[in-house]
Amino acid sequence: MNRAAKITTGAAVLVVGGLVALAVPTVSAAYTEVSSWAIFQSAEAPTVEPTSEADDALGEKMIDELGDGYVYVGNGTAIPKNTPAGCENPAWLHVGAMRASLSGELVDRGARELAAGTVGLDDDGRIKTYTVAPGDALYAIGDRFCIANPLALDGLNHTHMIAPGEVLLLAPDSSIPWVDYYAPVDAPGGFEQIPYQLALQAMSRAAHAGDVDAMRAIFADGLADMFPRQAxxxxIAQALDAGDLEVLRQMFA
Known part of the structure; x- marks a missing residue:
């Protein structure tokens, strides 16, 4: 199913691999293979982390226009409450432009069919990671933790398909850079996406194995040259030089 329905004039929202991009100015609703949930995004969406006063003001404006049946999840995006069902205040993953962040708080509603894995907590006892169990599916994982855009977990974790035993990052630290999975920022037309993604997948495996030397070799053997922006x-080179696995495991989750 891939349907789109506008609720105001002059715009459409493109949803690709969990990323939401505004095509032209307005507020619109999109229904995609991600789910049948409505996603509303404003043309005024900021390009910085969703923590500024301007973003808060935009959120208030959007909720005033849409009604209290919606919740603002930052970065110019509002979604219906009760999404997934039973989640009054759903969480939303923002990924792209060398950053990843989570709006809202994750809640664990308990193991269930297709989401029977185990949870990893940070030092403050908050949900941080999830270890995939056999038969798990992203939709069910999203339902368990009240994540309204669960397919974003694939891109966030640099994979096309989750596997049993894989440790998924659920709550990225917005203060740590994250490397875009589908293509680097400012990638030109005709960019060779497959070699880039294979290199990122290898970086992710090495990061989780704690093998910084392997990461350095992958980067030097071609990945470094795939980034259009030298900065x-x-x-990435500085992070590899420092060898901080906490940072590297977020960058290449």
């Missing part, structure tokens, strides 16, 4: 490649 992005330099930032």
């Amino acid at each position: 992005d490649a330099d930032m």
Whole structure:
């Protein structure tokens, strides 16, 4: 199913791999293979992390226009409450432009069919990761943790398909850079996406294995040259030089 329905004039929302991009100015609703849930995004969406006063004001404006049946999840995006069902205040993953962040708080509603894995907590006892169990599916994982855009977990974790035993990052630290999975920022037309993604998948496996030397080799053997913006490649190189696995495991979750 891939239907779109506008609720105001002059715009459409493109949803690709969990990313939401505004095509032209307005507020619109899109229904995609991600789910049948409505996603509303404003043309005034900020390009910075969703923590500024301007973003808060935009959220208030959107909820005033849409009604109290919606919840603002930051970065110019509002979604219906009770999405997934039973989640009054759903969480939303924002990924792209070398950053990843989570709006809202994750809640664990308990193991269930297709989401029977185990939860990892951070030092403050908040949900941070999830270890995939056999037969798990992203929709069910999203339902368990009240994540309204669960397919974003694939891109966030640099994979096309989750596997049993894989440790998924659920709550990224917005203060740590994250490397875009589908294509680097400012990638030109005709960019060779498959070699880039294979390299990122290899970086992710090495990061989780704690093998920084392997990551450095993958980066030097071609990945470094795939970034159109030298500043992005330099930032990754600095993280590799430092060898901080906490940072590297977020960058290449």
